[in-house]
Amino acid sequence: MNPDDDVPNHFELLATDGAARTGRLTTPHGVVRTPAFMPVGTAGAMKGMHWREVRDAGADIVLGNTYHLMLRPSAERIAALGGLQRFTGWNGPMLTDSGGFQVMSLSDLRKVSENAVTFRSHIDGAKVELSPERSIEVQRLLGSDIAMQMDECVRLPAEHADIERAMQLSLRWAERSKRAFESAPAGYMLFGIVQGGDVPQLRHASARGLVAVGFHGYAIGGLAVGEPQAVMLAMIDETAPLLPRERPRYLMGVGTPDDILEAVKRGIDMFDCVMPTRNGRHGVAFTRFGQVNLRNARHADDPRPLDEESSWPSTRNCARAYLHHLVKAGETLGAMLLSEINVAYYQSLMRGVRDAIAHGKFDEFYQRTREDWARGDI
Numbered sequence: 001m002n003p004d005d006d007v008p009n010h011f012e013l014l015a016t017d018g019a020a021r022t023g024r025l026t027t028p029h030g031v032v033r034t035p036a037f038m039p040v041g042t043a044g045a046m047k048g049m050h051w052r053e054v055r056d057a058g059a060d061i062v063l064g065n066t067y068h069l070m071l072r073p074s075a076e077r078i079a080a081l082g083g084l085q086r087f088t089g090w091n092g093p094m095l096t097d098s099g100g101f102q103v104m105s106l107s108d109l110r111k112v113s114e115n116a117v118t119f120r121s122h123i124d125g126a127k128v129e130l131s132p133e134r135s136i137e138v139q140r141l142l143g144s145d146i147a148m149q150m151d152e153c154v155r156l157p158a159e160h161a162d163i164e165r166a167m168q169l170s171l172r173w174a175e176r177s178k179r180a181f182e183s184a185p186a187g188y189m190l191f192g193i194v195q196g197g198d199v200p201q202l203r204h205a206s207a208r209g210l211v212a213v214g215f216h217g218y219a220i221g222g223l224a225v226g227e228p229q230a231v232m233l234a235m236i237d238e239t240a241p242l243l244p245r246e247r248p249r250y251l252m253g254v255g256t257p258d259d260i261l262e263a264v265k266r267g268i269d270m271f272d273c274v275m276p277t278r279n280g281r282h283g284v285a286f287t288r289f290g291q292v293n294l295r296n297a298r299h300a301d302d303p304r305p306l307d308e309e310s311s312w313p314s315t316r317n318c319a320r321a322y323l324h325h326l327v328k329a330g331e332t333l334g335a336m337l338l339s340e341i342n343v344a345y346y347q348s349l350m351r352g353v354r355d356a357i358a359h360g361k362f363d364e365f366y367q368r369t370r371e372d373w374a375r376g377d378i
């Protein structure tokens with residue numbers, strides 16, 4: 001009996017088109033339609049947006065960050081206040097990362113040992129130890145519907161020996177994470193994370209090792225960490241076929257609309273990225289015709305909206321000249337409008353992807369979407 005079979009499966013595959021899939025992932029706080037884009041609400045807020053707008057834009061699930069929330073306001077305080085959903089007011093599914101990735105990218109004086117990652121808080125400099133067991137405890141206290149195992153992600157390019165060391169450590173942490181998760185109530189999920197850098201054999205070993213442990217779903221980590229898109233896609237080609245077809249696959253921290261379309265084509269179901277809100281705060285809009293930098297003077301007298309055929313009101317109604325003015329003036333409303341415009345675009349892209357796969361038209365959708373992007377904004 002494969003341990004993977006012992007783990008309940010809350011994912012339902014509805015249709016496939018080539019390697020692309022569309023399905024439904026049922027969580028304790030609601031259903032997630034896949035392929036799904038999950039906006040990142042790092043410290044319990046979606047920067048520049050109300051949760052109402054996130055929901056109206058079409059997001060079924062949002063992400064929270066264990067690293068940030070355990071440091072401030074603390075997992076124990078959020079638990080005492082009823083958990084992340086009640087604390088934030090987002091009354092839907094939430095996924096939290098394990099925190100190790102953020103430690104490596106945000107904190108100082110960090111040390112990785114067999115037992116844990118030790119670091120100093122970027123907020124008050126306090127020494128903190130994050131073990132697989134503590135990471136799972138924090139995610140359980142937050143009440144997230146989908147928790148991630150503790151792992152070590154290596155930036156690329158990297159030495160083969162370092163990639164292998166981190167991949168093997170992550171596999172041992174996967175087993176410890178699963179043991180620590182065993183007391184979670186039914187319906188709550190734990191995903192394993194495939195590591196292995198840009199080395200196919202290490203990707204294979206990681207994927208096989210995780211399936212042997214058995215998880216509700218499988219993430220592909222350690223990509224979009226400095227490698228060319230072609231390398232990222234090649235590693236997805238090496239990894240996805242080794243993951244159980246009937247369970248969800250999540251590509252962590254990816255990506256641009258083009259990255260997402262290419263990864264859906266290769267069998268990925270879930271995505272997250274800070275780009276929609278981060279680019280929005282920097283004056284850049286994602287549209288059906290590619291990215292538009294509203295700081296550019298060419299928009300100063302342009303009365304047209306970004307896309308008059310968009311289903312999203314701000315995208316259909318706000319004049320480029322106004323958005324340009326807000327961005328140049330540093331008005332908060334500029335960041336707010338472009339954040340919602342971008343999150344809405346990503347959600348419209350995912351709606352189009354799901355519909356195309358459901359009707360066996362993914363290839364046509366893929367071609368037409370890329371032609372629109374290539375045509376550019378005129």
Ligand SMILES: NCc1cc(CSc2ccccc2)c2nc(N)[nH]c(=O)c2c1
Pocket residue numbers: 040042063064065095096097098099100101148151152153193220221222223224225252253254272
């Ligand atoms: N840049 C890719 C990336 C991003 C994240 C962060 S994804 C995220 C961010 C915020 C909240 C929830 C998930 C990762 N997280 C883990 N645990 N492992 C990785 O290899 C990895 C790679």
